[in-house]
Amino acid sequence: MSKEITQSNTAMTPLASELFHGNVYKPNQGRMVRQLTALAVFVIVGLGCWRLYSFLPTVMNNAVVARSIAGVLLAAGLWFGFRVVNWPRFADFLIAVEAEMNKVTWPSKDELKRAAVVVIFTIFFLAITLFAFDVIWQFIFSTLGVTS
Incomplete structure (x- = not known):
């Protein structure tokens, strides 16, 4: 005590x-x-x-x-x-x-590689998608005369 x-x-x-x-x-x-x-x-x-x-x-x-x-x-x-x-x-x-x-249960080397590949591809996919949206909206706004 x-x-x-x-x-x-x-x-x-x-x-x-x-x-x-x-x-x-x-x-x-x-x-x-x-x-x-x-x-x-x-x-x-x-x-x-x-x-x-x-x-x-x-x-x-x-x-x-x-x-x-x-x-x-x-x-x-x-x-x-x-x-x-x-x-x-x-x-x-x-x-x-x-x-x-x-x-903590740490991932094995193979699990870590697979997860890293998924994350990298997801980031590239999102970057390309956001770039495409940016180009499309820029084209729309410049066509409408909103931006110069």
Whole structure:
């Protein structure tokens, strides 16, 4: 009973208080989805800091300060990425996502090829049909003098 209460209280903690902990929430569950989510956050933060670092020297003359600002923001962003995937509410969501993805029945290679061919032909058919309607209506409107 106390374990359930502790877990439910942990799941309701706000993100701000969770940022200053170093523990990993449920480390053996949802590992793949959490690692990929953290990697995506790291890439976004890294690209943002790189862009900021390339922009800052045009605004300020001191390259050391520009490097320092970008470095501090990079470190803070990486820490935030690590902590957000271990925030109990978000971690439970990612764990549930991985559990649902494991239930999915993925198509075989042949089924995937057949479905892709059907989709591609349908798109081409619709594109040709819409093009024909466009040409027909353009001809009708130009004949009536609605368009020039």
